[in-house]
Amino acid sequence: MQTVTLSGFAEPPRDSQVTFRAMLAAIAEPGLVQRVELALDAPAPLGRALASACLTLLDFETPVWLAPGIGKAAGDWIAFHTGAPLATDPAAAAFAVLAEGDDLLPLDRFALGSDESPELGASLLVQVRGVAADAGAVWFGPGIETTRRVAVDGIDARFWPARAALAPLFPRGLDIFFCAGDRVVALPRTTKVEG
Amino acid sequence: MAAISEGQSGTGSETAARQRWLAVLARTPRERLEAALSELMPAPRYRPLKPAEAGLVMVRGRAGGTGSRFNLGEMTVTRAAIALEEGPVGIGYVPGRDRRRAELVAVFDALLQLSDRRASLMAALIEPQAAEIEAARANRAAKVAATRVSFFTMVRGE
Amino acid sequence: MYVATKGGEQAIANAHALLAEDRRGDPTVPEITPAQIREQLRLGIDRVMAEGSLYDPDLAALALKQARGDQVEAIFLLRAYRTTLPRLGYSEPVATPEMRVHRRISATFKEIAGGQILGPTFDYTQRLLDPSLAETGEIADAPAAGQGVAHPLPRVADTIGREGLLEPDAAEQDDGPIADLTREPLRFPADRAMRLQALARGDEGFLLSMGYSTQRGYARNHPFAGEIRMGEVAVEMVAPELGFAIDIADICVTECDMVNQFKGSKTELPQFTRGYGLVFGYGERKAMAMALVDRSLRAEELGEEITAPPQDPEFVLYHCDNVEASGFVQHLKLPHHVDFQSELHVVRGMRAEAEKALAESPFKEAAE
Numbered sequence: 001m002q003t004v005t006l007s008g009f010a011e012p013p014r015d016s017q018v019t020f021r022a023m024l025a026a027i028a029e030p031g032l033v034q035r036v037e038l039a040l041d042a043p044a045p046l047g048r049a050l051a052s053a054c055l056t057l058l059d060f061e062t063p064v065w066l067a068p069g070i071g072k073a074a075g076d077w078i079a080f081h082t083g084a085p086l087a088t089d090p091a092a093a094a095f096a097v098l099a100e101g102d103d104l105l106p107l108d109r110f111a112l113g114s115d116e117s118p119e120l121g122a123s124l125l126v127q128v129r130g131v132a133a134d135a136g137a138v139w140f141g142p143g144i145e146t147t148r149r150v151a152v153d154g155i156d157a158r159f160w161p162a163r164a165a166l167a168p169l170f171p172r173g174l175d176i177f178f179c180a181g182d183r184v185v186a187l188p189r190t191t192k193v194e195g
Numbered sequence: 196m197a198a199i200s201e202g203q204s205g206t207g208s209e210t211a212a213r214q215r216w217l218a219v220l221a222r223t224p225r226e227r228l229e230a231a232l233s234e235l236m237p238a239p240r241y242r243p244l245k246p247a248e249a250g251l252v253m254v255r256g257r258a259g260g261t262g263s264r265f266n267l268g269e270m271t272v273t274r275a276a277i278a279l280e281e282g283p284v285g286i287g288y289v290p291g292r293d294r295r296r297a298e299l300v301a302v303f304d305a306l307l308q309l310s311d312r313r314a315s316l317m318a319a320l321i322e323p324q325a326a327e328i329e330a331a332r333a334n335r336a337a338k339v340a341a342t343r344v345s346f347f348t349m350v351r352g353e
Numbered sequence: 354m355y356v357a358t359k360g361g362e363q364a365i366a367n368a369h370a371l372l373a374e375d376r377r378g379d380p381t382v383p384e385i386t387p388a389q390i391r392e393q394l395r396l397g398i399d400r401v402m403a404e405g406s407l408y409d410p411d412l413a414a415l416a417l418k419q420a421r422g423d424q425v426e427a428i429f430l431l432r433a434y435r436t437t438l439p440r441l442g443y444s445e446p447v448a449t450p451e452m453r454v455h456r457r458i459s460a461t462f463k464e465i466a467g468g469q470i471l472g473p474t475f476d477y478t479q480r481l482l483d484p485s486l487a488e489t490g491e492i493a494d495a496p497a498a499g500q501g502v503a504h505p506l507p508r509v510a511d512t513i514g515r516e517g518l519l520e521p522d523a524a525e526q527d528d529g530p531i532a533d534l535t536r537e538p539l540r541f542p543a544d545r546a547m548r549l550q551a552l553a554r555g556d557e558g559f560l561l562s563m564g565y566s567t568q569r570g571y572a573r574n575h576p577f578a579g580e581i582r583m584g585e586v587a588v589e590m591v592a593p594e595l596g597f598a599i600d601i602a603d604i605c606v607t608e609c610d611m612v613n614q615f616k617g618s619k620t621e622l623p624q625f626t627r628g629y630g631l632v633f634g635y636g637e638r639k640a641m642a643m644a645l646v647d648r649s650l651r652a653e654e655l656g657e658e659i660t661a662p663p664q665d666p667e668f669v670l671y672h673c674d675n676v677e678a679s680g681f682v683q684h685l686k687l688p689h690h691v692d693f694q695s696e697l698h699v700v701r702g703m704r705a706e707a708e709k710a711l712a713e714s715p716f717k718e719a720a721e
Contacts, residue, residue, distance in 0.1 A: 005282070008244065245594075264446050267631060270407065290588075340470070
């Protein structure tokens, strides 16, 4: 881990609260784009929002699985700054971090939780090319008054039917944060997507 | 247990050497660290990687002393990480809530990784501090030893 | 039932000011500093750290000053403070066999390897008040022996254990997560890890009385103090930034290994069983009481008949925490005005009925 030379948050208590607030707003209102605009010197391929999310959500008690696209520099940075144990098996991870181009599928390799403890379902933090509102697919469900249109750019089209196939398992499931630059949009397990 | 005294740290590997100086630094008063830093010319240039942060470590014990683990209670611990301009990354863990002390420990941890600095810092800071810790322990152990009971048998009757 | 009420802000502010004034006491007497409390009322600090479940002598001293010396209040202050700090990790289990011993005694053997070491004990004082302490002054240096106490000091348990006379410490199956009361509520059946954590932070007075009752016959317990040791242990933890363990501090702890009555069955030879106590600081009475209660709580595991409260995990563990107990008892100070109004109504109604019945009673005159 001696390769880590990039710092994390300048002011961890304040910066993690700011990020947490944005992530909370994102998952409370799925499909609304939030911004995490903290100055942060994170290694590629971690964008500002994804890097901030890692520093905020991960700690020594949350095993994290890093997809191959994250690479060594970013992986070491995450491990150094969060202390999160690296899971070799995605099923053992509380969080999974994926870079653009990493295979999201199959989704059922991640922990989906149990009916008694659905909160043990994994959260995926995914770097994508772009997220935009008022375009793309129609999202609806809890936290969305009627419908919202959300475009997530740069993920495999097969992801959407695979995610829909998990719906019957509810309350088990996956919660997903798509991050692009300083933008983040959440797709919790309760949100339905059409088109 | 990381040994404070020289020569007990086993393998002599780089890790063992680092464990030893970190154990000594964790027991070095802040004033002494500040003084040692102010004596360095030129002053080392570094930037924080992890700003010093006070937190809790859950201290564990073992049932019966050697059996299954349990959580005894927490203690306050402050940690910091810095990167020297020359490259090495230093970390500091100290008991209590003194953020500056944790940062100073991290600075010295990094400096001690520089081969041209190590010998002089070991001689000027680590070894004298280790000797002081050992002397205090020996002093205490001698006073405690003076409270050891020496039994003698009473002769009964004539 | 509680009803939101307004008012009283000024009264509360003034009460705080009066509290501050009373805390200070007579202003002609010099104000006490946390450093003085930390150094000179150390055993008070140790109890606050043990039951506050937070090792930080400076904070404990501040808490004791703020609480005007009320230990349970100071413990509450530490418990509240800890919730403001992030958890950095878990230590490696402290190695009490490698303790730098300040005191070590055994009641089971006179001659033990390393000797009976009294340390800074009250045990052989006459419990006579010492008027000289009413004055300040220099004290003489304590005498030092030519050679220090052995380190590490052999454990008594290892001596008895070698003959198979003592049950060995239960070996651990894996290094996975263990119960942590700061992260999860008490659950029953409570395993040993959960019980020991609850007892380690439990109220000394409660555990003392529970332990005492086991000696008086309220649980089949025949204890011997196998070993009591107090001293310093190193705290090590694996720094996630490094991936290896580092030694970050010395802390003072007190440990008690209590040796109890024979146990044997058709398949097992009789041997001594054990109870364990470990607390932050120099807390010998607490460590001993904890060991007694740890042993009595093993009744079910050891196939003993459960007849008394100290053998009942729910009774002991639900009631040993003084922050919880104090909170629930003291919540009775909160306004219960509506509750009480309804009770008043009920009692008045009952009285009216009883008076009416009495007035109509044919035996009224006879009764008078």
